[in-house]
Amino acid sequence: MRILKLILLNIMILSSFAIKAQSLESAIHFDGRYNKSDKAVVTYLKGKKIKDYNLSVFHSIAINESSEDVEKMNNTILNDIKKATQVEQIYSQNTLKACYMQFNPDDKSPDLNRFLLYKSDNDNAVIIYLEGNTSLDQLIKIFINKK
Amino acid sequence: MDKNTDLKNKIPTEEDMRFLLEKYYDGETSCEEEKIIRRYLNADNRKESEFIPDKEVQGYISVYGKYKKKRSLNHRIRQIGSIGVAAAVIAIFFSVVQFSGNEEYIMYAHGKKIKDKEMAFNQMHTIFSEFDIEDSDFETQLTDIFNQ
Numbered sequence: 001m002r003i004l005k006l007i008l009l010n011i012m013i014l015s016s017f018a019i020k021a022q023s024l025e026s027a028i029h030f031d032g033r034y035n036k037s038d039k040a041v042v043t044y045l046k047g048k049k050i051k052d053y054n055l056s057v058f059h060s061i062a063i064n065e066s067s068e069d070v071e072k073m074n075n076t077i078l079n080d081i082k083k084a085t086q087v088e089q090i091y092s093q094n095t096l097k098a099c100y101m102q103f104n105p106d107d108k109s110p111d112l113n114r115f116l117l118y119k120s121d122n123d124n125a126v127i128i129y130l131e132g133n134t135s136l137d138q139l140i141k142i143f144i145n146k147k
Numbered sequence: 148m149d150k151n152t153d154l155k156n157k158i159p160t161e162e163d164m165r166f167l168l169e170k171y172y173d174g175e176t177s178c179e180e181e182k183i184i185r186r187y188l189n190a191d192n193r194k195e196s197e198f199i200p201d202k203e204v205q206g207y208i209s210v211y212g213k214y215k216k217k218r219s220l221n222h223r224i225r226q227i228g229s230i231g232v233a234a235a236v237i238a239i240f241f242s243v244v245q246f247s248g249n250e251e252y253i254m255y256a257h258g259k260k261i262k263d264k265e266m267a268f269n270q271m272h273t274i275f276s277e278f279d280i281e282d283s284d285f286e287t288q289l290t291d292i293f294n295q
Contacts, residue, residue, distance in 0.1 A: 034255070035255040035258075036258045038258045039257070040255070041257065042253070043274065044254070045268065045271055047249045048250050049250070050268075060271070119277060119278055126277050143272075143278070144278045
């Protein structure tokens with residue numbers, strides 16, 4: 001009985017550490033499935049290093065030469081666009097080529113906005129998930145239109 | 148008249164007590180009858196009383212009852228204490244995990260794990276530069292959108 005109580009307590013605590021990107025369909029790409037892929041570069045940063053940019057989480061996946069993965073990413077991104085509070089997207093010949101999205105904070109981190117940045121080109125793609133006390137405009141200004 | 152009913156309404160005699168105690172040791176007494184036994188034995192202060200062994204039994208039962216109650220309370224306190232300690236240990240463990248998790252960096256390049264904070268940080272900038280908008284047509288369009 002005591003062991004059961006401890007297990008239940010553990011489950012309750014562990015569930016509070018669930019992935020924050022869960023409500024986004026693109027969250028499936030960030031579950032570690034690309035970590036061992038020879039066609040991907042996965043980068044995860046959290047904490048002090050990115051605090052200066054008002055970010056708390058940076059998680060990116062760059063896919064090379066895998067049209068199958070690019071298609072999967074495209075599909076989830078197209079669904080997440082509908083949930084975004086701010087979207088910047090660009091199409092070329094009716095194909096989504098780039099997209100920047102901002103989402104409302106989730107219940108677990110009500111102070112942190114969530115972002116998805118995506119770019120694809122044939123069989124290459126880059127997807128970035130960000131969390132931070134910042135805005136899409138700020139991120140674009142700092143990282144993308146910095147020159 | 149039934150002897151049991153009769154006993155409730157009068158002061159019990161020694162004979163009544165013998166009858167009741169016999170019933171008691173046979174496990175057939177009611178709560179009311181046990182109260183009568185306890186009352187009688189508490190009041191019986193005679194040194195040569197034939198009920199002295201019964202008084203001792205009652206005394207033992209009474210002490211054991213209190214001890215049992217105390218033991219059960221101690222057991223309960225220990226039980227709650229151990230659950231509390233376990234919860235505290237788990238909470239401390241997760242606090243430590245969370246604290247140490249304040250800074251994390253993981254990079255996998257083509258299936259290989261790289262534990263280099265600087266490299267991961269540089270990779271972040273490289274990745275962002277992928278979104279840099281200068282060369283291609285759609286990037287020019289993107290610049291236009293953001294500059295609106």
